[in-house]
Amino acid sequence: MTTLREINERCSALYEDLNFGYAREWKAAKPGRKVVGHMPFYVPREIIHAGGGLPLGIFGGGDQLEVIHGDAYYQSYICRIPRSTIELAVTKRLDFVDGMLFPSICDVVRNLSGMWKVMFPNVYAKYFDVPQNYRDDIGGTFYINELNELREGLGKLAGRRISDDEIRASIVLFNENRRLVREVYAFRAAQPWKAPAADVYLLMRAGMTLAVEEHNRMLREYLDAADKADARKRDNCRIVVTGAFCEQPPLNLVKSIELSGCYIVDDDFLLVNRWEQSDVAVEGDPLANLAHAYLHNSAHTAAKYEDTEKEKGMWLVDSVRKNRAEGVIFACPSFCDPALLERPMLQRVLAEHKIPFVAFKYAENSGQMQPIREQAGTFADSIKLWSVQ
Amino acid sequence: MRTFIGIDLGSTTTKAVVMDENSAILGRGITNSRSNYDTATRVAKHEALIDTRFTLFRRGLGAIAFGAGLLEQFLAELERAFRLEQYLEQIGDLERVCGDNAQGERFRDVQGKIRDALAEVFAQLRKDAPALFAKGAKRKSDFFRDIAGSRFMAIGEEVAGRYKFPFDLLLNIYDRSIIEVENRPPADDESGKLLRALDRAIGFMPSLAGQSADVAQAVRASLAIPLEETYVVGTGYGRVTLPFSKEHIRSEILCHGLGAHLMYPETRTVLDIGGQDTKAIQVDAAGIVENFQMNDRCAAGCGRYLGYIADEMNLGLHELGPLAMQATRTVRINSTCTVFAGAELRDRLALGEKREDIIAGLHRAIILRAMSILSRSGGVKDQFTFTGGVAKNEAAVTELRKLIEENYGKVAININPDSIYTGALGAAEFARRAVVH
């Protein structure tokens, strides 16, 4: 049986490997295999998988990558992730990647898609647009056509047409993955002392690198092992972290939040694998099914338009309730327009529901955790000292 | 004779270069900008003109047949004697000002003691002076503030202890007085001082005995050559504060580019790290700027950063590099905010990291930032020239060499001991070109 420690070490190794050794090996194992990278946030990984490709999440350079050339492409007031991503590319760490998808998350990623086209003309680079209109006959139609275009593009890369059946088969696997991911989250919400936030984070990060089949196995093993873990419950409060859906916080930040007295019971790190919130239908037109899931049953984030004013932010309130959280921590990347513009709206909703919150900013390479501990700690203090027990 | 002067008014130091009409450098002068820009400009120019005299002496003495190495020896002796004269003059000034400043309310209770203590301190300072300027002596810095300051502290602490009053009081008087002294424009009796130095230098060199009259004659003759300030060009961070008209001001980017080109005609990329800014400049074969990038308004990662670190660790600037060279590993530092440098340092020390390893990390952080700016300006091309105050720091230089090689392969890297004058040199050349075509 795989122990927690082994799983954790495997995940850490994958996380720290800025050369993407696993994906390189995966590609080298069979001639003709293609690796398709994608920036954080939603892309239909099923289609990449159906074409025999490996979807590879590119989540920036973290705090261990020294950025030299990346800064040559970005002003100081733009977030970190695009510059570290460029750094990864110009230092040839991504030279094995055959295609890059840039999801519709913000103007920075959008423009990065064009930069990729200029800088790496031989790589299939696509800005992947999603509808902000949620009617099946309008946004849905548009989206199915976009998915088709993507299928064709990836098909060209794969050297063959990607069939409906292949996509269906991939949907089954990714449904399984999402189910297991939801289970891990539910497990952590129930017994957060057994599933430290940093461990869960690394486990999810592994899913951005590993083949889905392998990640599914790992998730199952983790659930088994974590349940048997012998861990002491601490006098911590329970919080939800939000705002970190794109540029990732340094691992130390995740750890610091917990160290300063907060159990993380829900978060929006790496939304990719929790994007569709229930199974995507398998029968019928697979692209229509993906579109349907996108329009009606996907995660809420700042990058999506909320067409009903009354619904704004309710998903966050629901998460707090469902996970019995006592407060919300907004952790947003510095200079991230979507996250930071969304923040005041969400805060208003939380205030209306009398849910306490605190906010700070980070960069993926933030070194000093002292201010973060200070704020998270004060927040935990106030919940601890003032909660009505 | 006609001279062309370039002045680089930097945030930390002010540099001047005097040039003749054939682009030959006659003299260089440098001073602290941390007092008064006007004064700094005047002092730097003044120093460069003094240095010019020495060049003229050398030319003038060229006609005399000296024994082996005697000319150099004599000139060195002359210079030391002159510096000593200069130093003593300023010490006198400082003593007077300190005396005045010791009159204040704060010092009433200990006035007598302070007066005696000051007298003792200055007597000692004077007594120490010749040794400071003796042959082979190493001085902490070239600036009066630093030389006098460090001696004052050392002697003052001991004297205050004996007189039984807090040393802080003496320190306070010094802090007050030094600004005033620094801000006083140089007294204009340079020939007087030079002539007194001449006598002293001749006195020190018995081997010259037979030729001393000729030597004195040649020196006097050189001293009599009128130096015409034909054209002056100012540049640098503070150039807008110079009382010059627009034609007499050039951007520091152009001056650095041209200056580097004059020193190393094959230069294509120039990096300058000064006190508050970092510039990366690409120049063509004629020294013309093709592209440049500077750090943004934030002063992070510039020379002053090292200054803060040195202050935090109670070290001199020149001690920092050697300390970093002793590191066995380099601590990863991600922030180069100057202000938080100290906090970062303490943080790491608290985590148990070794002092030298952290310092090495801080040096790497600065250079990484410079590498980014270089990359933004278009990368590094052969040959590469590194200028500015930070080029004097060996740890910074080592780190830079390493990173350049890693990122751009083998590139010739030029570092000149006079690289701090690069901007002023370019300005002087601009001044020359404005007149001589």
Next chain:
Amino acid sequence: MVFTAGIDVGTGAVKTVLYAVDGPSTRLISKRCDRVRQRDPLKLAAEAYDQSLEAAGLKRDDIAYCATTGEGESLGFQTGHFYSMTTHARGAIELDPASRAVLDVGALHGRAIRIDERGKVVGYKMTSQCASGSGQFLENIARYLGIAQDEIGVLSQQGASPEKVSGICAVLAETDVINMVSRGISAANILKGIHISMADRLAKLLKSAGTKDGVVMMTGGLALDGGLVAAMRETCVKEKITVEIKSSPDSIYAGAIGAALWGAFRHEKLSMLERKAA
């Protein structure tokens, strides 16, 4: 009655207090402040704690709850740790029960903390990365100007026509100051200018933390700088913030005091839970 201790490990100094607490009545037994200088703050804190105990005739075992704050998390022997804003809030209430906000200004940070009458933090704002408004900066400038620490406040209050410094960055602000010296601006006016710039920033923090009125207690090292306190008052009048700025000679101990008192509170709560459980 129980004894509690509060140890505030800061970047500049370690503050240690001992309290005797009996229900709502609190008595300060001892206080001490040790400058860190080049020493190890954790070792210093342990020494200061033991010496405080010795002077008070107490042993470690006599202390019902020893609470750390500041950067004292890793001290090891404490009963519990509270974060600075929590403790400064409580400390301010102890110094003046009317306090509804705290302005904590230390060597490298500035924070505005809005609190309620029980000392609960209800909002806060901290200075971000850039630190031209920090105590460290002021100290550097004072040395440059040849002014002793205790003179700063007095001199600043004599400044009749202050010169503002740029707010962006301490390094650039330093250049500004040098510029002023060279233009012959008096030290008093320069200091006052710095104080005003700092006060501007802090007033902004106060406002954005949501403080509109009531008593604002200044805590931390710079609460003792009369010049800053005066500038703060003037700025509030100018900005029409109708608050009453206060400072106490014990302001520097606010964190340690708050820690000791929260320790007592937590001790009470924990013993109650224990009794319930029994």
Next chain:
Amino acid sequence: MNARAPKEVVKEASMLKQKEMISGNYAKLASAKEQGRKVVSTFVPGNLNELIMCFDLVNNLPEINAIQNGMRKKTGGYIMEAEKRGHSEDVCTYVKADLGMIAKGNLGPDGHPLPAPDALLLSYTGCFTFMKWFELVREQYKCETLMLHVPYEGDGHATKNMRDYIVKQLKEVIIPGLERVSGVKFDIDRLREILRESAKAESHFVWVLQSAKNKPSPIDAYFGGVYYVGPIFTAFRGTPDATEYYRLLRGEIEQRIANGQGPITPDGEMKEEKYRLVVEGPPNWTSFRDFWKMFYDEGAVVVASTYTKVGGVYDLGFRHDPDHPLESLADYCLGCYTNRNLPSRIDLIEKYVNEYEADGLLINSIKSCNSFSAGQLLILREIERRTGRPAAFIETDLVDPRYFSPANVKNRLESYLQMIEQKRRSGIAPPAAAMPGAAPAAAMQ
């Protein structure tokens, strides 16, 4: 500003005309409620002014308010207000200037109260922030919000799918929505009429922009350009007033060309054209005059700019088309400058540098605007590589006075111009296709 000028600079007829138009619109806004007219707020890029006119709605443009407030130096306070209310200092200052203005009583730039909008027409074109902006405004007014999602031209061109998607949204979401808000029935022939008028003004406008190909250029296509785009980018496209404005303007420019005159500046006529520049990025508004002065004092004229294309890249040939009304609205939205992908932007700038015979490219990078700014350093490099002409980079903000550092901007601008000058004097032609980005580009293959 012109205190030293011997006499007040004469206002040209076109200037007066525009002034009158703008104040007219603000007056219309101020009296909308009394007059029982409905107000719709919308954005400049991809705006549907013709459609709005079809429903007799009054058009309120938050970006224009922010600009006007910026030039009147009011935005500093507004931005502070928004930050006090929880907005981050990192985000777009147009948004904060707008929200701050609303929070402080919603007085328009002319001092009159602005009406609460009856609908928000959210044209999500070329900028993600628009979406958040109107969600934030909707929170204030709780009014109907009509979202028109314009897909991004990620691959450098519009596709049929994109066009169909927009037309469908127009037909099924936007038009029914506007009918509901206004109570006016949609009449496609009315739309055709208005589009016909738009196209006329558009052709004049292109002529105006292209007059900068003359030497000396009779206009400044950036600092002057922001005035010239006024009518066509805002509430006037499709009105006879706009056509008239451009007719007047065209006449004046023709005169200047005939006289061999340069552009008019706030300090009078520009004497000598020493440098011809292409500028990418929006200008700074809070110090607009000082900013401009740094250019004309040095004899630098902007001959083409991308900012004057945010409301449509007409010089590439697009015109509103009465024969394909909804389709041409869709094409218009798709083709706005910031909705074009980065490679297309580079191509466009390259074309400008060559066709307008510019000395180089200057990028004014705006802290607020990721839509413009992210990627500009690559643009700079590519343009240098392709044209062999030098480019320079300055950084300011739109309406946040805290981010305009005159000394810094001046330093960079001067260095840049002196560099051009030095090159010219040395007689060395700009090295063809010198590759300043050699090293990193090498790393990129």
